[in-house]
Amino acid sequence: MQISKTPSAPCWAELSTPDPGAARAFYEALFGWRSRPAEGAAGDEYRMFALDTEDGHLVAGVGPVSGPRRSAGWLPYFQSSGAEAVAARVRGNGGQVVAGPVPAPGQGRQALCQDPAGAAFGLWEPLAHAGFEAVNVPSSFCWFELLTRDPAGAVDFYQAVLGWGTRPWPAGASGPDAYTQWTVADDAFGGMVDMSAGPFAPGTPPHWNLYVAADAPDATAARCAELGGRVLVAPTTVPTGRFALLADPQGATFSVMHGAPGV
Template sequence: MSVAAAGVPAWVDLGTSDLPGAIRFYGELFGWSAQPPDDPDAEGYTLFSKDDKLVAGAGSVSTGGQPPTWTTYIGTLDAQASAKLVESAGGTVLMPPFDVLDRGRAAVFTDPAGASFAVWQPLSMAGAELANVPGSLCWNELTTRDPEGAKEFYGTVFDWETRDTPFPPIMYTEWLVEQQPVAGMMPMVGDDWPADLPAHWMVYFAVNDCDATAEHAAALGGTVSVPPTDLPHGRFAVLNDPQGAFFSVIRIAGD
């Protein structure tokens, strides 16, 4: 399924308090090349590429007190219509639809549990050009304390269906478009989730070696929040970059 399809995560970008530092960190960690903007209206927004294909973006945090974070953008045919659906389903419009130069239209929301996400209506830029290979996005996952409410909300906004799989002690959910998994959902159950940790969307980048990537991230000034751990689908770790933005890496089983 194309990453630019409606209802499918199409793009991720980083809002950071230190754009030059983030460019250095992710360039070293994933082998990304940075493409500085050639348009002053882009306000420094930088595109990352891998093997000459777009994989992600990064820009400076624009509002005071906003923590550095990765944002998931889900493809849409109409950002304005998506905003109306978000509001009707009980979500909040943080940034109403706006033009991103000639590349597309975006909007930023929170779901009823407070998890922030965005939509991308493509124009000249469809979204990521590389996915599911080392050094690129391979999965997006909602982590929430209200999985049943999330099913209703995202089903309304994106027409997502769900498939639940027992993963003791929780039930893991896959979001489906045309019966194909496009993202996941992890309920925040148990003592592993700090009470002050809000609902959020996690981004996963594929790597060749989870342990080596975690070590490399720490050597570059990042931190390892969840050490390399085996899952049925691969070995993963949760990392924080030097500015505090969290993300996950995974070596997919069989790769």
Template structure:
């Protein structure tokens, strides 16, 4: 079971699900990945955590307001949330909430990058984030699909301190990573064409590991999710996009 090592600033450290139906979402993901759910109770807005074999994977909670999108939100590590908030503004982003303390857990802020993708920042103060990576039911990759690639690359370099590395810069594929090669932990994908064709907007994608992508996608369909098309093989593993019963998308990738 691959344990997560030390997390540098700017790297993904946490992700959580905002859902309009907490019970149904918990039932879907626990059945799909074998996760367990623990609620922190009404005092914390029924927010809770999802674990695997006792190891923390992610958070889950109800929508905070009716207009909130049902999405998997991604948080990047910061050693100083207040300083990061200033960097976000200076780099052309917007701070939409925080910084704010969660007693005994940490300090966070929510922001919007210049391309319109929502991104959070987490300063650990007791809760260090997800504990497993790269196995079935654990996070395997994070990337932002952006319709303003140049602005996104500059923003994550300046606001989050990414050591950006260009993976590809061709008309067919423009892609930048945080770190290089096996040390890369997240990416920025120029998805302008795809987003325009589907009426989508910039946002972050979460990749969850699967030991059998085809079987896991089939199981997601049985549980009320959708997985259009068939899995495809890529240089980085077999993958497919899946939506849970509320239409919240994530990627399955072989591990």
């Protein structure tokens, strides 16, 4: 996945949490991120995470839970050149616009949506804030994965709403061994997992799982546990590399990956 200004590409990741201060401390210690106030935000509740590098490229945002988001979680945003029109397509294809589109003063325009199965995602129409300043480097986001029990319906929805393409991985694979990748302009940025075919608890809702690139997933998982988080899936080797599924102390889940999930 590359940084892309193409409409419909992933452009931002946002953490909603009941304790933003504790969450900032956790991710700063885990990934070395630095937090700073967001331009145009009122007060100090919403902040930006940046890489701890000379350039300090922005990688994510963090703020308190509010409105329909009652629990901690990571939300992907997809770029839109016209949030109102895309929101109308969400409604017209069986999804739900939970909030917005509304302005983020001076920065852009946003909406919170759900696909027909209930997986939440955001739309972002950029002004001053274009979104990610780094992806696919250590401690930045590198992959966006939808977990759903209706993969065929998800393909229909996201193709109609955002114009995404799909392709099987490995190339030419079919049936239970195939993994569906999402593409924009033939660039793979994420994938899809059929929850009905895996070891998911019946009550686990459809959702987006966001991956952070990590040079050493084993060490990152161990550090997560030391900081009060949980290791939900221990570091595991897969054909594209090695990953782990983690949760922060407030319960927001995310994955870390070393490798190339988009090959």
